[in-house]
Amino acid sequence: MTEGTGQATAGVTVEHHLLAEVVTRQLExxxxxxNYDAVKLLLEPVQPxxxxxxxxxxxxxxxxxxxxxxxxxxxxxxxEYLDTVTQQNLLSLLRxxxxxxxxxxxxxxxxxRLFEELPAKVVRQxxxxxxxxxxxxxxxxxxxxxxxxxxxxxxxxxxxxxxxxALEALDIVRRxxxxxxxxxxxxxxxxxxxxxGILSLRDLVTADPHTLIRDVMTEEVLSVRTNTDQEKVAxxxxxxDFLAVPVVDLEQRLVGIVTVDDVIxxxxxxxxxxxxxAGAVQAGDEDDYFSSNLFTVARRRVVWLAVLVxxxxxxxxxxxxxxxxxxxxVLLAAFIPLLGGTGGNVGAQSSTVxxxxxxxxxxxxxxxxxxxxxxxxxxxxxxxxxxxxxxxxAWWRGExxxxxxxxxxxxxxxxTLAATAGAxxxxxxxxxxxxxxxxxxxxxxxxxxxxxTLIYLKTAEWLLVNLPQxxxxxxxxxQIAPVLLS
Amino acid sequence: MTEGTGQATAGVTVEHHLLAEVVTRQLExxxxxxNYDAVKLLLEPVQPxxxxxxxxxxxxxxxxxxxxxxxxxxxxxxxEYLDTVTQQNLLSLLRxxxxxxxxxxxxxxxxxRLFEELPAKVVRQxxxxxxxxxxxxxxxxxxxxxxxxxxxxxxxxxxxxxxxxALEALDIVRRxxxxxxxxxxxxxxxxxxxxxGILSLRDLVTADPHTLIRDVMTEEVLSVRTNTDQEKVAxxxxxxDFLAVPVVDLEQRLVGIVTVDDVIxxxxxxxxxxxxxAGAVQAGDEDDYFSSNLFTVARRRVVWLAVLVxxxxxxxxxxxxxxxxxxxxVLLAAFIPLLGGTGGNVGAQSSTVxxxxxxxxxxxxxxxxxxxxxxxxxxxxxxxxxxxxxxxxAWWRGExxxxxxxxxxxxxxxxTLAATAGAxxxxxxxxxxxxxxxxxxxxxxxxxxxxxTLIYLKTAEWLLVNLPQxxxxxxxxxQIAPVLLS
Numbered sequence: 001m002t003e004g005t006g007q008a009t010a011g012v013t014v015e016h017h018l019l020a021e022v023v024t025r026q027l028e029x030x031x032x033x034x035n036y037d038a039v040k041l042l043l044e045p046v047q048p049x050x051x052x053x054x055x056x057x058x059x060x061x062x063x064x065x066x067x068x069x070x071x072x073x074x075x076x077x078x079x080e081y082l083d084t085v086t087q088q089n090l091l092s093l094l095r096x097x098x099x100x101x102x103x104x105x106x107x108x109x110x111x112x113r114l115f116e117e118l119p120a121k122v123v124r125q126x127x128x129x130x131x132x133x134x135x136x137x138x139x140x141x142x143x144x145x146x147x148x149x150x151x152x153x154x155x156x157x158x159x160x161x162x163x164x165x166a167l168e169a170l171d172i173v174r175r176x177x178x179x180x181x182x183x184x185x186x187x188x189x190x191x192x193x194x195x196x197g198i199l200s201l202r203d204l205v206t207a208d209p210h211t212l213i214r215d216v217m218t219e220e221v222l223s224v225r226t227n228t229d230q231e232k233v234a235x236x237x238x239x240x241d242f243l244a245v246p247v248v249d250l251e252q253r254l255v256g257i258v259t260v261d262d263v264i265x266x267x268x269x270x271x272x273x274x275x276x277x278a279g280a281v282q283a284g285d286e287d288d289y290f291s292s293n294l295f296t297v298a299r300r301r302v303v304w305l306a307v308l309v310x311x312x313x314x315x316x317x318x319x320x321x322x323x324x325x326x327x328x329x330v331l332l333a334a335f336i337p338l339l340g341g342t343g344g345n346v347g348a349q350s351s352t353v354x355x356x357x358x359x360x361x362x363x364x365x366x367x368x369x370x371x372x373x374x375x376x377x378x379x380x381x382x383x384x385x386x387x388x389x390x391x392x393x394a395w396w397r398g399e400x401x402x403x404x405x406x407x408x409x410x411x412x413x414x415x416t417l418a419a420t421a422g423a424x425x426x427x428x429x430x431x432x433x434x435x436x437x438x439x440x441x442x443x444x445x446x447x448x449x450x451x452x453t454l455i456y457l458k459t460a461e462w463l464l465v466n467l468p469q470x471x472x473x474x475x476x477x478x479q480i481a482p483v484l485l486s
Numbered sequence: 487m488t489e490g491t492g493q494a495t496a497g498v499t500v501e502h503h504l505l506a507e508v509v510t511r512q513l514e515x516x517x518x519x520x521n522y523d524a525v526k527l528l529l530e531p532v533q534p535x536x537x538x539x540x541x542x543x544x545x546x547x548x549x550x551x552x553x554x555x556x557x558x559x560x561x562x563x564x565x566e567y568l569d570t571v572t573q574q575n576l577l578s579l580l581r582x583x584x585x586x587x588x589x590x591x592x593x594x595x596x597x598x599r600l601f602e603e604l605p606a607k608v609v610r611q612x613x614x615x616x617x618x619x620x621x622x623x624x625x626x627x628x629x630x631x632x633x634x635x636x637x638x639x640x641x642x643x644x645x646x647x648x649x650x651x652a653l654e655a656l657d658i659v660r661r662x663x664x665x666x667x668x669x670x671x672x673x674x675x676x677x678x679x680x681x682x683g684i685l686s687l688r689d690l691v692t693a694d695p696h697t698l699i700r701d702v703m704t705e706e707v708l709s710v711r712t713n714t715d716q717e718k719v720a721x722x723x724x725x726x727d728f729l730a731v732p733v734v735d736l737e738q739r740l741v742g743i744v745t746v747d748d749v750i751x752x753x754x755x756x757x758x759x760x761x762x763x764a765g766a767v768q769a770g771d772e773d774d775y776f777s778s779n780l781f782t783v784a785r786r787r788v789v790w791l792a793v794l795v796x797x798x799x800x801x802x803x804x805x806x807x808x809x810x811x812x813x814x815x816v817l818l819a820a821f822i823p824l825l826g827g828t829g830g831n832v833g834a835q836s837s838t839v840x841x842x843x844x845x846x847x848x849x850x851x852x853x854x855x856x857x858x859x860x861x862x863x864x865x866x867x868x869x870x871x872x873x874x875x876x877x878x879x880a881w882w883r884g885e886x887x888x889x890x891x892x893x894x895x896x897x898x899x900x901x902t903l904a905a906t907a908g909a910x911x912x913x914x915x916x917x918x919x920x921x922x923x924x925x926x927x928x929x930x931x932x933x934x935x936x937x938x939t940l941i942y943l944k945t946a947e948w949l950l951v952n953l954p955q956x957x958x959x960x961x962x963x964x965q966i967a968p969v970l971l972s
Contacts, residue, residue, distance in 0.1 A: 271757030279838025334805040352765025
């Protein structure tokens with residue numbers, strides 16, 4: 001899609017979804033009485049993305065009618081914004097002749113994304129109808145791996161030659177302005193299509209008309225490869241405040257560009273993925289969580305839950321194996337959730353900051369070892385601070401200073417361990433080339449639970465069972481033990 | 487800052503932080519032997535953001551020397567990218583005369599952000615040195631509330647008049663190109679500075695030179711107000727694929743524009759905030775987590791931890807109050823973490839998808855009541871699925887079908903409750919105008935823990951204590967009770 005310029009429907013303050021709803025209702029009313037001229041008038045000043053949402057909200061049979069009422073140019077830009085279900089519906093309802101032009105004129109990157117979702121048979125048909133050139137481009141884009149620069153890029157850009165003058169170049173820009181994704185970043189290539197320089201329309205507009213492109217362009221070009229991960233592409237554009245970044249193949253040949261609007265969606269998608277991972281929800285096509293059916297929802301959540309339940313069986317085993325000490329002081333059980341919860345929360349905090357730090361690259365200045373060390377110290381510090389709250393409570397509720405001591409000592413060990421693990425696992429995963437968010441917060445929480453419960457019950461056993469026995473054996477039970485256990 | 491065009495340092499594949507590190511080391515070596523010409527050569531082809539990072543990595547006294555070696559234009563753009571600490575350091579080390587020009591030429595929005603961080607005395611001094619015009623602009627920007635369009639916008643944009651020709655307009659664009667934030671979105675205002683239309687440089691370049699702006703521009707302008715929340719501004723630019731959005735005051739007067747590069751940072755910042763809330767870490771200036779000292783780190787984490795610890799005291803109380811049933815069947819304690827954990831995870835999943843759905847506005851199509859209803863059903867469904875795993879395990883480990891039954895029934899109740907609460911609380915907070923992320927995942931987890939433990943122990947008490955008593959009283963204990971309890 002091309003950059004918008006700011007045109008929109010009447011309202012000044014923006015309530016996107018309200019707007020689309022209003023348009024939908026008006027559209028429905030007009031279509032049902034067959035007042036097609038009113039529909040055209042209604043939709044004319046509305047932004048393509050809002051028209052697309054309104055059409056998507058209509059009943060299936062009305063969608064095709066509304067879509068037919070759009071002008072050719074409108075139809076093309078609206079179609080790119082429709083959700084996949086509506087796109088497919090229109091493909092099946094409208095005559096292939098009507099859709100052929102839309103397909104032909106779509107941005108190559110949007111078209112590739114649509115084709116990915118369609119059945120192979122339909123794709124073959126559509127590809128056959130495309131002009132040889134567009135067919136080649138689409139097949140090429142579909143050949144790149146998902147979530148790489150190759151898949152994200154568009155092949156519509158303006159390439160200039162070094163020996164053209166600024167005047168000639170401006171003329172090319174003028175002629176190509178209508179059918180290219182951006183005219184604001186311009187690329188200079190040699191006869192082998194190798195990228196040799198770059199300039200902005202700003203440079204071109206301010207240059208003397210007779211200067212050669214060679215003298216206006218910048219030779220130090222920052223580019224990405226077709227197989228560069230989409231998140232890295234996004235970070236590059238974000239860091240340098242680019243409007244677009246060129247994509248080259250192994251031979252340095254320019255094959256496409258990625259524009260800033262696509263990059264915003266990537267950043268959003270990656271953030272959703274990190275958040276979902278932290279919340280133990282499987283990543284999917286994140287946009288559709290609230291429109292997917294209950295079984296899809298359950299499927300995306302049940303796998304993680306099952307893993308976590310099985311992990312918590314180990315906690316149960318640890319408790320069952322230490323039944324003896326619990327039988328002796330039943331109140332010890334009262335602190336298991338407290339310790340597990342606090343450990344889990346500290347671990348979650350550490351993994352959250354580390355996973356986010358890896359995403360935004362703010363952790364790289366520190367190095368992994370130092371980062372883990374810092375978190376371990378933070379965990380210990382937090383443990384000590386929490387002891388101030390927890391030890392008096394445990395002493396009082398557990399009716400013994402030894403219970404308070406057991407809970408306090410375990411708390412310190414657990415928070416330190418949790419912070420260390422919470423920082424170390426995502427970093428380790430990242431080192432191994434895996435997604436650090438896989439080593440997600442709930443997983444660390446659950447691991448902390450098992451280890452924490454074991455530490456706690458063993459500490460309690462030693463202080464409440466073994467220590468008194470030792471004291472008795474040493475013959476000092478009568479003096480100290482009652483005081484400690486009272 | 488103005489949009490970059492893609493110029494960069496030599497390397498083609500991008501490893502941003504590695505690059506800055508290499509530059510830093512070279513810079514240090516050259517500065518320490520006083521080879522200043524080499525420094526100039528080294529930095530010349532490097533992007534401002536990379537130069538800024540390299541200078542930020544230097545020792546304090548070297549920072550000023552390196553900064554002085556930059557050309558005036560370079561110094562201005564590099565300064566905007568420096569972190570606040572380095573900016574302040576340079577302000578104090580360099581003569582005020584040297585910095586005056588940098589301050590004068592900075593983008594108004596970047597300057598306002600810097601002034602916010604400086605001590606009031608320094609700000610007053612710097613303001614005094616600015617030209618009256620820049621001083622007015624800065625004071626104005628500082629007057630808007632943080633995180634609104636007013637604070638995010640720049641006042642450097644190109645405004646045209648309706649009765650200018652395309653040729654005249656292009657000439658204005660050419661002249662203003664060097665000192666304005668973007669030349670790609672152009673704004674049309676009347677004599678009262680009211681925004682009457684908008685056009686893109688693309689429109690201007692392709693228009694007939696003698697056409698009036700009035701006939702090229704679009705009158706339906708989508709704009710935001712100075713007090714519009716920054717997240718809403720970001721969503722507008724993202725939704726419509728804009729490069730910039732105009733900001734107007736209550737009288738529809740154009741006061742500034744927000745550009746896409748600032749919006750990317752807002753989207754990133756909001757995502758970090760959501761993630762931190764989910765991980766019980768207090769939001770701050772998110773970028774600096776890994777560069778802040780241990781006590782700042784602890785402060786940002788301890789408040790949430792303390793709240794959660796106090797909440798978990800209630801769980802302890804619930805367990806202590808039900809000591810009796812635990813004394814009877816100690817193994818019941820083994821399932822407390824399992825039930826609490828599963829409930830917590832289901833609640834976390836629900837709050838994650840709802841909080842994210844509110845952020846990306848993907849939940850709005852569904853409406854709050856339906857969303858909660860869906861989550862409740864999903865919770866019940868997940869509870870039933872988990873029972874398949876958990877009931878046999880509890881039966882075997884608890885050595886009684888009644889333990890299995892208690893655990894299974896509680897599990898279903900807990901997952902349903904957790905999913906409902908996890909969805910309802912963020913939505914309620916959003917309704918009340920509060921940040922839904924405040925009703926964060928760990929809070930819901932902890933609440934679920936208290937309620938879940940109570941449900942479990944009461945169910946177990948009824949099935950394992952009350953039911954056998956009832957059966958005995960009815961005189962059927964000899965036939966059924968032993969079978970159930972064996």
